[in-house]
Amino acid sequence: MLDKNGIAKRIAQEVENGYYVNLGIGIPTLVANYVRNDISVEFQSENGILGMGPFPVDGEEDADLINAGKQTITALPGASYFDSATSFAMIRGKHVELTILGAMEVAENGDIANWKIPGKMVKGMGGAMDLVASAENIIVAMMHTNRAGESKLLKRCSLPLTGVGCVKKIVTNLAVLEVTEDGFLLLERAPGVSVEEIKAATEGKLIVKGEVMEMKV
Amino acid sequence: MLRPFLFYTVYIRYFSNKIINDKMIRKTVANVTEALAGVQNGMTFMLGGFGLCGIPENAISELVRLGVKDITCISNNAGVDDFGLGLLLHQHQIKKMVSSYVGENDEFERQMLSGELEVELTPQGTLAEKCRAAQAGFPAFYTPAGYGTEVAEGKEVREFNGKMYILEEAFRADFSFVKAWKGDAAGNLIFKGTARNFNPCMCGAATITVAEVEELVPEGELDPNQIHIPGIFVQRIFQGKDYEKRIEQRTVRQK
Numbered sequence: 001m002l003d004k005n006g007i008a009k010r011i012a013q014e015v016e017n018g019y020y021v022n023l024g025i026g027i028p029t030l031v032a033n034y035v036r037n038d039i040s041v042e043f044q045s046e047n048g049i050l051g052m053g054p055f056p057v058d059g060e061e062d063a064d065l066i067n068a069g070k071q072t073i074t075a076l077p078g079a080s081y082f083d084s085a086t087s088f089a090m091i092r093g094k095h096v097e098l099t100i101l102g103a104m105e106v107a108e109n110g111d112i113a114n115w116k117i118p119g120k121m122v123k124g125m126g127g128a129m130d131l132v133a134s135a136e137n138i139i140v141a142m143m144h145t146n147r148a149g150e151s152k153l154l155k156r157c158s159l160p161l162t163g164v165g166c167v168k169k170i171v172t173n174l175a176v177l178e179v180t181e182d183g184f185l186l187l188e189r190a191p192g193v194s195v196e197e198i199k200a201a202t203e204g205k206l207i208v209k210g211e212v213m214e215m216k217v
Numbered sequence: 218m219l220r221p222f223l224f225y226t227v228y229i230r231y232f233s234n235k236i237i238n239d240k241m242i243r244k245t246v247a248n249v250t251e252a253l254a255g256v257q258n259g260m261t262f263m264l265g266g267f268g269l270c271g272i273p274e275n276a277i278s279e280l281v282r283l284g285v286k287d288i289t290c291i292s293n294n295a296g297v298d299d300f301g302l303g304l305l306l307h308q309h310q311i312k313k314m315v316s317s318y319v320g321e322n323d324e325f326e327r328q329m330l331s332g333e334l335e336v337e338l339t340p341q342g343t344l345a346e347k348c349r350a351a352q353a354g355f356p357a358f359y360t361p362a363g364y365g366t367e368v369a370e371g372k373e374v375r376e377f378n379g380k381m382y383i384l385e386e387a388f389r390a391d392f393s394f395v396k397a398w399k400g401d402a403a404g405n406l407i408f409k410g411t412a413r414n415f416n417p418c419m420c421g422a423a424t425i426t427v428a429e430v431e432e433l434v435p436e437g438e439l440d441p442n443q444i445h446i447p448g449i450f451v452q453r454i455f456q457g458k459d460y461e462k463r464i465e466q467r468t469v470r471q472k
């Protein structure tokens with residue numbers, strides 16, 4: 001079974017040379033730490049920076065330089081700043097190649113819910129609805145089950161939707177799955193996790209074809 | 218040949234260097250109080266900023282001092298409990314918030330859940346574009362964001378090239394309050410880092426745009442090549458003061 005860093009490490013393998021990548025808050029933010037050094041990638045933060053660098057060293061924080069999670073960051077050589085409308089022109093216009101975000105629920109038809117729990121939590125969707133509605137390549141990073149042990153990979157989402165039919169790939173602490181027309185196709189197992197365990201933790205339709213490889217992380 | 222003659226007279230009169238300077242439209246006001254003249258109860262305001270980054274701190278303080286009530290605020294976030302728009306929430310001055318993300322604010326959550334505060338949650342890219350549409354004179358636009366979700370409820374849906382979109386209308390607001398790094402008397406603005414965010418999109422998107430700047434410089438000091446927002450989108454500009462520029466999530470690494 002993977003921890004959050006393990007999930008980020010596995011997703012980092014999906015990042016290819018020349019990609020512009022938008023990372024959501026939480027596990028997705030960790031992906032930046034594991035991208036191979038021999039490829040060129042630029043991270044976009046929707047509040048208005050391309051070429052986002054690591055956190056600043058102590059004492060060099062700049063209140064005018066933050067990421068979408070409101071954390072202080074740095075800008076790498078070649079970075080650029082822009083306004084919010086331009087930022088979402090990059091996203092809506094499909095200029096950002098890969099979007100990695102967290103989710104509360106994903107359905108077997110690719111629907112995603114991650115912005116609201118009626119009566120409990122209403123923080124807002126931020127940029128998530130724009131991202132999922134436009135991105136061609138969306139990877140969801142999340143735990144396979146919630147704190148109560150219930151599956152987050154469902155037949156249909158029970159929470160208010162963020163987007164419909166948009167998720168392509170999911171990396172959890174247990175598995176890598178692809179959303180297909182017939183359901184969740186199991187691509188890889190996390191180290192030490194059996195297909196049976198994944199089946200038991202997946203409420204939506206799980207498709208298992210032949211031998212399922214163990215992830216290399 | 219009367220026409221060419223008149224044309225050249227006009228040309229010489231208005232376009233000689235000395236007269237150009239005299240013709241510069243000046244937007245400078247003395248202070249925040251003058252900048253906010255005309256602000257009334259029940260108005261709709263746009264406020265720039267992302268989190269606490271690039272928020273118009275002086276305008277917010279003045280709105281608190283004026284005590285205007287029943288206002289609608291269009292702003293990506295709602296500040297934190299004791300800073301930014303949180304100050305206006307604390308005084309119960311806000312009737313309605315239009316935002317994309319409103320975490321980090323307990324008083325906000327309390328007022329929303331108790332029904333004291335009306336909240337319209339809007340996808341962030343749609344929020345930015347509703348500002349830009351107002352600035353650019355578009356009444357509405359189609360976006361895929363929110364299609365198939367509760368955001369789309371009651372909105373026109375239309376298919377383009379096999380993909381579904383919803384119709385979103387431009388904002389209409391009485392005042393835009395924006396904050397820039399540098400500005401000049403002509404109202405030209407330059408922003409810094411990610412403090413740019415929604416500020417440029419909100420310029421010229423309301424009846425009156427008020428820009429507060431960290432540094433108000435004399436005309437001619439800003440390089441026209443470097444200006445982010447031309448002064449035509451700004452009605453009033455003033456030298457801001459006492460910027461706190463609070464950091465919400467101070468995150469650092471070891472050397």
